[in-house]
Each structure stands twice: as structure tokens, then as C-alpha cells.
Amino acid sequence: MSFEDGLTFDAFQEEFRLGKEDFCRDVFQENRETIQIKKEKTAVKNLSRIFDATFRICSRKGFRGMSMRDLSQESGLSMGGLYAYFRSKEELLNTLQRVGNHFIHRHLETTSRKGGDARQRLRIMIKTHLYLSEIVQPWFYFSYMEAKSMSRKERDFYKQAELFTENLILKILKQGVKEGQFADQDHQLAASVIKSMLQDWYLKRWKYSKREISVDRYAEFLIGFIESFYCLSQGSEG
Amino acid sequence: MSFEDGLTFDAFQEEFRLGKEDFCRDVFQENRETIQIKKEKTAVKNLSRIFDATFRICSRKGFRGMSMRDLSQESGLSMGGLYAYFRSKEELLNTLQRVGNHFIHRHLETTSRKGGDARQRLRIMIKTHLYLSEIVQPWFYFSYMEAKSMSRKERDFYKQAELFTENLILKILKQGVKEGQFADQDHQLAASVIKSMLQDWYLKRWKYSKREISVDRYAEFLIGFIESFYCLSQGSEG
DNA sequence: GTCTATACACAGATAGAC
DNA sequence: GTCTATCTGTGTATAGAC
Numbered sequence: 001m002s003f004e005d006g007l008t009f010d011a012f013q014e015e016f017r018l019g020k021e022d023f024c025r026d027v028f029q030e031n032r033e034t035i036q037i038k039k040e041k042t043a044v045k046n047l048s049r050i051f052d053a054t055f056r057i058c059s060r061k062g063f064r065g066m067s068m069r070d071l072s073q074e075s076g077l078s079m080g081g082l083y084a085y086f087r088s089k090e091e092l093l094n095t096l097q098r099v100g101n102h103f104i105h106r107h108l109e110t111t112s113r114k115g116g117d118a119r120q121r122l123r124i125m126i127k128t129h130l131y132l133s134e135i136v137q138p139w140f141y142f143s144y145m146e147a148k149s150m151s152r153k154e155r156d157f158y159k160q161a162e163l164f165t166e167n168l169i170l171k172i173l174k175q176g177v178k179e180g181q182f183a184d185q186d187h188q189l190a191a192s193v194i195k196s197m198l199q200d201w202y203l204k205r206w207k208y209s210k211r212e213i214s215v216d217r218y219a220e221f222l223i224g225f226i227e228s229f230y231c232l233s234q235g236s237e238g
Numbered sequence: 239m240s241f242e243d244g245l246t247f248d249a250f251q252e253e254f255r256l257g258k259e260d261f262c263r264d265v266f267q268e269n270r271e272t273i274q275i276k277k278e279k280t281a282v283k284n285l286s287r288i289f290d291a292t293f294r295i296c297s298r299k300g301f302r303g304m305s306m307r308d309l310s311q312e313s314g315l316s317m318g319g320l321y322a323y324f325r326s327k328e329e330l331l332n333t334l335q336r337v338g339n340h341f342i343h344r345h346l347e348t349t350s351r352k353g354g355d356a357r358q359r360l361r362i363m364i365k366t367h368l369y370l371s372e373i374v375q376p377w378f379y380f381s382y383m384e385a386k387s388m389s390r391k392e393r394d395f396y397k398q399a400e401l402f403t404e405n406l407i408l409k410i411l412k413q414g415v416k417e418g419q420f421a422d423q424d425h426q427l428a429a430s431v432i433k434s435m436l437q438d439w440y441l442k443r444w445k446y447s448k449r450e451i452s453v454d455r456y457a458e459f460l461i462g463f464i465e466s467f468y469c470l471s472q473g474s475e476g
Numbered sequence: 477g478t479c480t481a482t483a484c485a486c487a488g489a490t491a492g493a494c
Numbered sequence: 495g496t497c498t499a500t501c502t503g504t505g506t507a508t509a510g511a512c
Binding site for chain 1: 424
């Protein structure tokens with residue numbers, strides 16, 4: 001496989017060294033008042049077990065189908081132990097959504113500021129999104145599936161996040177037209193369906209892993225697909 | 239708007255006159271033994287209320303978050319009344335999935351047998367899928383979201399249904415290459431992402447209706463998008 | 477910081493009146 | 495064919511020992 005931009009999943013991981021520990025540390029930092037455990041090391045370790053268990057159970061039964069007893073058993077913490085980290089089941093859900101969105105937002109924001117022409121920026125945006133969703137796939141899946149069962153406030157937050165990504169793509173498409181690089185299409189609809197294809201990667205994991213399709217292959221396919229629609233002068237120039 | 243194939247949502251509705259009553263009648267016919275109510279008219283009327291209520295509640299809380307008391311209140315039937323139609327909450331879920339899949343399968347099957355060249359067949363397949371999901375959107379959404387919480391057997395059934403649609407698209411794409419009409423792309427991946435764009439239409443209803451995008455506009459956009467990737471000789475020939 | 481034991485609300489389901 | 499009343503298990507959450 002050849003990548004015009006040289007950006008691959010391995011390189012991305014190497015550069016950012018993102019993992020679920022970072023995610024758990026964020027949760028701890030942003031919830032110091034409500035989390036009763038004060039030692040960071042202990043908290044991060046247990047939060048990690050709680051989240052892993054949550055994602056595992058919810059991917060089968062959904063959040064509302066998971067009982068705190070289930071969670072206690074799967075995470076290895078006792079009932080009382082769990083409630084030292086979250087005051088209620090609802091708070092667990094809201095925290096996961098909020099911190100997760102924040103986490104992703106930060107990385108996409110940084111990426112979106114990278115320069116270059118529209119074509120390059122589109123490639124980078126698509127890859128970054130796919131790579132992030134590859135690293136924290138369980139969170140992406142969870143967030144998507146449980147968005148509807150959150151409180152009004154948190155649900156609105158989720159929708160904003162969805163529109164944020166769409167807008168990043170939209171801006172790049174418009175930039176491309178200005179630069180005379182992209183065709184003038186229905187950008188809003190284009191951004192919307194591009195987003196849906198990005199989401200398919202973490203929503204249909206069962207399908208893609210069975211077929212042994214790597215994230216890089218998926219990324220290159222998507223980029224080719226989109227460019228054939230958008231690029232006035234096609235082909236690999238790099 | 240101009241449609242090469244003349245197929246529009248209104249025309250589709252006119253031809254098939256599909257509605258949720260047909261869906262409820264199917265449920266009644268296929269579950270005569272377990273449904274205690276024997277008068278078709280009564281049964282269909284109440285099933286319709288039960289399903290409407292189920293879809294409404296589950297779109298907010300998910301199936302596992304819906305209690306039978308919720309359902310009783312929203313549907314207007316008493317607790318005892320509900321259990322005259324379904325022996326358990328689980329059975330309600332499984333029946334909805336099974337009959338729904340059967341319902342959709344039948345219509346896509348018929349459509350897929352329609353002749354013509356690959357380009358025409360692709361157009362028709364895409365439109366039929368979108369139109370069906372427009373008519374019974376609540377069911378599509380429900381089925382997608384609750385697939386994970388079903389029993390093994392029913393979940394496999396769901397996956398089969400997903401792959402069935404993908405395969406219909408796949409066959410058309412391959413036919414197009416044989417006929418020299420389509421480019422030779424990664425058909426499996428193409429079929430997969432096309433499916434995801436079809437699904438976006440019923441999964442993100444909140445977005446598309448706020449933007450006042452009609453199903454026909456969405457359909458034409460998708461077709462244009464896909465054809466730019468696949469068609470060797472582009473443009474409207476019809 | 478983590479556990480066990482327990483309170484009490486609410487779930488799914490059914491029996492039997494009408 | 496539909497309702498009300500009720501059984502019993504499980505749910506979330508907490509108090510208090512260690």
C-alpha cells in the first residue's frame with residue numbers, strides 16, 4: 001500500500017501514544033470533587049477496569065440493560081466500591097460521554113488546524129478520525145449507541161459533537177472549491193455521508209474484523225471514493 | 239428535480255400502498271398461536287398501538303430501559319392486556335425483529351429481480367431501500383439499535399439481513415463491471431459503505447428533517463456520489 | 477479505600493374478576 | 495377481550511464494618 005501523505009495508523013500511534021490510560025486520567029482529573037478516591041494511581045487503575053467492564057457489558061445489553069451488579073462482577077469491584085467512583089449509574093453514563101467527547105474534540109481540533117491544501121487536509125482529517133476511533137473504539141461505539149438514553153443536556157452535547165466533526169469536513173470541502181481543487185457539490189450532504197462512512201468503521205467492527213480489513217485500507221478506500229466525487233483532476237500527484 | 243428512472247417516493251407509495259397496518263397484519267398472521275386475541279381487526283388495531291408506543295419509548299430509552307408499565311401507559315392497554323399479545327417482553331422484541339426483517343426482505347427480494355442494466359438496477363435498489371426505510375423508519379431505527387440486545391439466534395438473523403442487502407448491492411456492482419459499465423473497484427468495501435449511507439438516512443432522522451432534506455433528494459445525491467466512483471462514462475444519458 | 481449486608485423501589489409476570 | 499390486584503425477583507443505592 002502507498003500513502004501519499006505518509007500517514008499510517010502505526011505512525012499515528014507512535015506520535016501520540018494515546019491509550020485508555022490517558023482517557024481514565026482525564027476522567028479522574030475532571031471529576032476530582034465527586035470521586036471519593038484521592039490517589040491518582042489507584043483511581044486510574046480502577047476507572048480503567050470499570051470502563052472496560054462497562055463497554056463489554058453494554059456492547060451486549062446496552063447501558064440500561066446493565067445492572068450495577070453486572071458491573072460489579074465484571075469489573076471485580078464490589079457494589080460499594082463502584083459507588084466510591086460514581087454517585088449513580090446515571091453519572092457514570094454522563095461522565096463517559098462528556099469526558100470522551102472532550103477527549104476526541106481536542107484531538108480533532110488540533111488536527112483541523114494543520115495547514116496544506118484542501119486535498120491534503122481532507123486526507124488528514126479522515127485518517128485522524130478513523131485512527132482515533134480505532135484506538136478507543138469501545139468508547140465510540142458506546143457513545144453512539146447510548147446517546148439517545150442520556151439526559152437532555154448530555155444528548156445535546158453529543159449532537160453538537162457530531163455536528164462539529166461534520167463542520168470540520170464541510171469547511172475543508174468549501175476551501176477546496178475556493179482553491180479550484182474540488183468540484184462544487186452539495187457540501188452539506190457530502191459532509192454528512194462522509195461522516196456516516198467514518199462511523200461505520202467503529203459501528204460494524206464485527207464485519208470489518210472478520211474480513212480482515214485494516215484501518216489503513218479502509219481509510220485509503222474512503223479517500224479514493226470521496227476524491228472521485230470531488231477532485232477535478234484525479235489520480236495520485238504526490 | 240429530474241429522475242432518470244422516473245422513480246419517486248410518491249410513485250413508490252402509490253404503487254405499493256405499504257403502511258404500518260400491513261406490518262401489524264403480518265405480525266398477527268405469523269403469531270396466531272401465541273396471540274390470545276383471535277379477532278383480526280381488534281388484534282391489528284392494538285398491535286399497532288403497542289408497536290407505536292414501543293418505538294416511541296425505545297427511541298428515548300432503548301428497549302431494556304422501557305418497562306412494561308411504561309408500555310402499558312403509552313399504548314393505553316393495561317398490563318394484563320399487553321400480555322395477551324406477547325407472552326414476555328423478550329417475545330415482543332424478537333417478534334418485532336423477525337417479522338420486520340421478513341417484511342423488508344420480501345420487498346428487496348422482489349426489487350432485486352427487476353431487470354435492466356447495472357446502472358438502472360443500482361438506482362432502483364438504492365431508492366427502494368431508502369423508500370422502505372422512509373415508510374417504516376421507526377422499525378428500522380429500532381431494529382438497528384436493539385440488534386445487540388437480542389438473543390443469539392435473533393442477532394444472527396439480524397446480521398444475515400444486513401449482509402443480504404450488502405450482497406444485493408455487491409452483485410449489481412459486479413454485473414456492472416462485466417457489462418463494461420462500471421469501473422473495477424473494491425466491490426465488497428464499496429457495497430459496505432453504500433449500505434452505511436443508506437442506513438444514515440433512518441439513523442440520523444433528527445439531522446435530515448431539521449435540514450428539510452427529502453428522501454428523493456438524498457437518493458439522488460447518493461446515486462450521483464456512487465456513480466462518480468463507479469461509472470466509466472458519467473452524466474445523465476436517460 | 478474497599479468490603480458485606482441490607483433498605484426499599486420497581487421490574488416482569490400472572491390470576492381471576494368483569 | 496380487557497382490567498385490577500398482587501406475587502416475587504431484581505434493581506439502585508447506602509450504611510457501617512474493616
